[in-house]
Amino acid sequence: MKTRKERIDRGIKARSQDIFVLCSWREMLYLAGPRLLPVVVCLALPLVLSVYWQKVLISVAVFALLAISWDILSQSGMISLGQALFFGTGAYCAGIMNHYWGFSPLITLPLAALFGGLISTVLLLPVLRLRGVYFSMVTLIIPLMLVRVIEATKIFGGTEGLSGMDPLPSAGFEVYLIVIVFLAVLFGFRRLMDSDYGLVLKGISDNDRSVINAGINIYWFKAQALFIAASIGAFAGAFMTHVYMFVGMPVFALDYSILPIAAAVVGGPGTLAGAAMGAFILVPLSELLRGIGGLRIVFYGVFLVVCIVALPEGVFHYMERKYHQFERWVEVEK
Amino acid sequence: MSTEPLLETVRLSKAFGGVQALLNVSFAIMPGELLGVIGPNGSGKTTLVNLITRFVKPTSGKVLYKGSPIHHLPPHQIVRLGIARTFQMVRPFYQLPAFKNMIIPLYSPRAKGLVGGRYGDRDAMALDLLEEVGFERDSFVAYKPAGALPQGYLKRLELAKAIALQPDLVILDELFSGLSLAEVASIVPIIEKMRIQGKTIIMIEHRLRELFRIADRVIVMNYGSKIADGPPDAVMEDDAVKCAYLGSETDSGD
Known part of the structure; x- marks a missing residue:
């Protein structure tokens, strides 16, 4: 007697996609549960974590923002290898405004997000027409170029960087600010990508000539997507400037480009939530492996490979599927 | 019928490197007309569509829409003026x-x-x-x-x-290719309905029998040039057209 596993969509899934979901608490909870859970966990975590792990949480939220920024670009058909450009531009914007002009962090953060986004968009405007790997290569090169420009011309402190930034008002403020911004960005832009506007962006990645043929200027839409993604990355950079109270050449480092991509791949691209979930897995894992010492990177790499081979769709897509299904073993007739 | 053509091309040419895909093609289409464009494979029909919708840049010549030149506009702006097209190779998301x-x-x-x-x-x-x-x-x-x-x-x-897109001019690039007779028969009424709504239609087509039932006028292309222009029956009697489709006496003789 052979058996096979049968997977069936839960009836509650179909019911909870309709207006009738409002009829019962159970169905409303089914719908709201997966959305409320991360909100509650994120808001409660700073209360229970030690000071060290609060810093890790900040790092997690920053990488989650960069991963979301990467995912927005990839959904719009632009595979970026240069999140460090957005991160670094935002970081330097905040640094310059605070160091030279003495703006308070509460003003530099929004302004750096705005201007960091604008500067990055303008830098990438000429290559917006490039597709695929050609666009990726340019995004990879520009942050590496900016590092050399700062080193050679010795502007903004040169290799020394700018130090002595104003910190944020308190440690609690710091961690709650980044967590709340992260949640707002995650839910806000998930909603945007589900709207008709987001559909146009996804259309560009799917079939750009067809979007042109609908009378839509794809370069204008791509520029907007680029600005949105760059602003998110720039905010993350500006925030870290005030956390470290320092900004220097490492903000353009390759880590800020590659780790967000790894997070999006582990979590599952295309949903923003997957990218964020990837950051919540990878960054704490990297901290936990610190005890191992030299082999840390090896373990980390093995984990990445196992994740990609075993769950190519991403952790988030896997969990989403399991949430909506139940499984049972049924007998196969001979 | 109005005397002002809706769309007009003037000596439109396109060369891809050394290959002359289209040479001095001039034609006009009146509002409300259904114009068929036929010709053997590689005769430049799709290139003509790509030049009108500016997916490809013309080497020389002009495209006039409602009297004003549009060949310098980017494709999305041409669509906004009211020219919609379909692709021969469907391009869905x-x-x-x-x-x-x-x-x-x-x-x-x-x-x-x-x-x-x-x-x-x-x-x-x-x-x-x-x-x-x-x-x-x-x-x-x-x-x-x-x-x-x-x-x-x-x-x-x-x-x-x-x-x-609520277009005034619709360009259908081989809409019928790859469809069964029954499917074509079910799409023809949709096209006829569009005509009743006053839309002007250009149809690039290989299925001559179905096209000739609905077209007012037909243009025949061969080797990038227009070789005939007129009502469907008259065009098929044209010697140059017979030669293009069936081969000339000397071609088939040896």
Whole structure:
């Protein structure tokens, strides 16, 4: 007697996609549960974590923002290898405004997000027409170029960087600010990508000539997507400037480009939530492996490979599927 | 009939490197007309469409729409003026459900300006348009991902995307290719309905029998040049056309 596993969509899934979901608490909870859970966990975590792990949480939220920024670009058909450009531009914007002009962090953060986004968009405007790997290569090169420009011309402190930034008002403020911004960005832009506007962006990645043929200027839409993604990355950079109270050449480092991509791949691209979930897995894992010492990177790499081979769709897509299904073993007739 | 042509090309040429794809093609189309464009493979029919819609830049020559030149405009602006086209190789958004494919043309500035629609209204508008081109309302077919649709439905989807733009001039590039006789017969009434609504239509076509039933006028292309222009019956009697389609006496003789 052979058996096979049968997977069936839960009836509650179909019911909870309709207006009738409002009829019962159970169905409303089914719908709201997966959305409320991360909100509650994120808001409660700073209360229970030690000071060290609060810093890790900040790092997690920053990488989650960069991963979301990467995912927005990839959904719009632009595979970026240069999140460090957005991160670094935002970081330097905040640094310059605070160091030279003495703006308070509460003003530099929004302004750096705005201007960091604008500067990055303008830098990438000429290559917006490039597709695929050609666009990726340019995004990879520009942050590496900016590092050399700062080193050679010795502007903004040169290799020394700018130090002595104003910190944020308190440690609690710091961690709650980044967590709340992260949640707002995650839910806000998930909603945007589900709207008709987001559909146009996804259309560009799917079939750009067809979007042109609908009378839509794809370069204008791509520029907007680029600005949105760059602003998110720039905010993350500006925030870290005030956390470290320092900004220097490492903000353009390759880590800020590659780790967000790894997070999006582990979590599952295309949903923003997957990218964020990837950051919540990878960054704490990297901290936990610190005890191992030299082999840390090896373990980390093995984990990445196992994740990609075993769950190519991403952790988030896997969990989403399991949430909506139940499984049972049924007998196969001979 | 009005005397001012809706669209006019003047000595339009295109060379890809050394290959002259199109040479000095001039023609005009009157408002409300259904113009067929036929010719053997590689005769420059699709290139002509690509030049009018500016997906390809002309080497020389002019395209006039409602009297003003449009050959310097980018493709999306030409669509906004009211010229919609379908692609010979269908270009749907494969990952999206069929009706979500329609949202993108409905979101374009032209469709928004002419028919409006807020976020959420467009789903209903998309389903209405798809029903018009033969996606059965009571079936599941409009909700299937475009990648899972059969060719007949993909062609209809392509047509619906063009209709959604509320165009004045529709260019159908080999809409009938790859379809069965029954499928063609079910699409012809949709085209006739568009004519009654006053739309001007250019049809590039290989299926001559079906085309000649509905076309007012036919242009024949060969080796990048226009070799005949006139009503369907007259064109088929033309010696140059017979030569292009059947081969000349000397060609077949040896």
